[in-house]
Amino acid sequence: MLLAGGAYAQSPADSARLDALQREIAAQTERLEGLKRLLAEQEGELDRLRGALDEQRLDTTRAKGREAARSDALTQVPLANVTLAQSVLPESAVAQAAPTQDPMPPAPEPQPDPAVAQQPVGRAPESDTRPPEIAQIFEQPGVLTPPGKFVLEPSLEFDYSANGRVALVGFTIIPAILIGLIDVRQIKATTAIATLTGRYGVSKRFELEAQVPYVYSYTDTISREIFTGTAVDNVFESSGHGLGDIELTARYQINQGGPDRPFWVGWLRYKSRTGKDLFEVVTDCVTRCVANATGTGLPLELPTGSGFESLQPGVTWLYPSDPVVFFGSFSYLHNFERSDVSRTVLGGVEEPIGDVKAGDIIGFNLGMGLALNEKAAISLGYDQSTVGRTQQNGEDAPGSVRVVLGTLLLGGSYRFNDRVSLNVALGVGVTRDTPDMTLTARVPISF
Template structure:
């Protein structure tokens, strides 16, 4: 019994020691487990940061790829795009932070990632052949563009007044006239880029026009052709245009540019010049029915909305536009005929114009490029007091255009465009020379 009594305390002491040892071991493991948990949290946080950094890098790479596409488009435009979209300057402004960020994160290189090699001159613009340019002026840049246009139109007019007794015999009057018109228009145009996608333009023309009408006097037995000459010169109709690039295109992706043009009536119009008529020109039998001085303006204010599209497809760029000219009606119109007599015409509205054009551009080298296109306008009938004016008809004007541009330096280039009329009412030939100067 005494031996058993001794073993009981010993066993109790041993079990207590084991318990204390386990408690001490558990207390010692707690800090180690906390440290491991903190390390796991730190690793998880670092993984999240690396994941975010990778996502940012992917976005940077996508942005850089877009920029490289734009730079390639700029080079493509140098090989055949119309003038106007501010791709080079817009790409430089958009991609500067991206290129710097990638250059800092990437390993050192002699040239920053994604930055095109420095060029001594920007790619040349494709020759402008239409009145409305397709590419916008860069932000803060001013372009002064003097231009000179020559036009010539020759048209024959045959008027048969009488009645026929059989299909081959006419009893009455045959009036044959040949009209030759020569025009010269000197224009000063200014364009300023208010933003990367917005520009304003003002155009002031000075017009000289000369017309020769060859005919024989009616109701006379004269066998000699008479020439009636008239000319006019002065300021034409001043214009204001605003253009906005709707989207941001790229290679094989169209650019869309919307614009709105306002045309004033600052030039002398047909109602302000003296007409060689004693009675109404429609039934005139005593005068030529022609103005003694030719007008330099249309005499009607107009508003023209339109949209221009550009589609780059290496190595050419296709471009064109759609527009509609709304001519405002004039009330209580009158004109002065020979002898100082005033003839009241009432309310007059010339026909609106639906226009479209299509072209393509191609560069020959870094400085020279050519463009080819077609322009057509459909002119509606003139209204007088709400009715079709006597002798008013719908007119279709079609012109085939060929243009070329040569860039002398960064600031000055020369653009020449030749237009050939393909319908009878269109000028036979127009030759336009422009010299855009950048500031």
């Protein structure tokens, strides 16, 4: 009975210990639930970090000239966050959660690559929101200049054409001025354009550009004068050189693209008429060209400008799709009308022509670029422009027709270092009115 009484006396203490154990188990259960929630949050953060790294990997596989090893090293950064949930709780709490088992030895912390800048915990690495760079083959580049950076780009363009009509980079010989005066058999034109281009990145999505061209052109015209009674073709030579039409362009990146999401860049270009135009050079006519059989009707000096101010809005798109980048643009060029235009003939006589408006131009192009390695890339594309009819005194000029200019382009780029690269593009005309061959070399230099 004494033993039974002693056991009965100890039962309240045992009950208290059981209650304490139950409270401790409930507390540990609550801690475990907190750990589960924290782990779930860290898994979501890890998925977000992986998505950001996908954009960086895509940026590295393009022709942006970054080291491929840097992309591999960057993939190690988010893996260090896997142990974040283990590091936020003390070891004593983990030991209390499982008092009957031996504690697990702590996992060794991964050693980050010293070449890679450590990212703050819980923050995704900043992804590059700029479009991927490609080998430039069109006149309008796709990638914008980084903010605060300046790019100086000297370039040289060489064009050769053997056609009855010449249209070279904004230069147009208006048919209405020559129709009825000569019978042109063929025109062999050679043009070299040296251009100095400057681009400045105002912000991450906005840049300004200015172009100053210097033009040299040489033309051999195989023709004969009318009403001369001869069947022999004559060769008329003419040349011209000087400042071309200065251009100003503003570009703005409309959206933030990425892998399998297109980039859209809108731009607006203004072309002046600083170059000498067709109305300023002396034309080979005696007294007048209209209804006059004397002279060839050809300019004795070639113009270096189009003679018309123009405004050209457009939009460029780039679509990254590993391992290539598709790109293209749409544009519309409007030429402003000139009033009371006169042309100079032999003897310094001014012959009035009236109001003249060059035809507007609708253009589009498309292509694809492929990075061969971290320094070299190639591009292939097609460019087409449709030139409207020239108007004289509010009506279509006699003999003026719509012209389609189509060019097949192949280009490549090579990055020498972080500041200097080389772009070369070859264009082949696929329509009769397009220059037979266009070769362009650009050397962008970053500051």
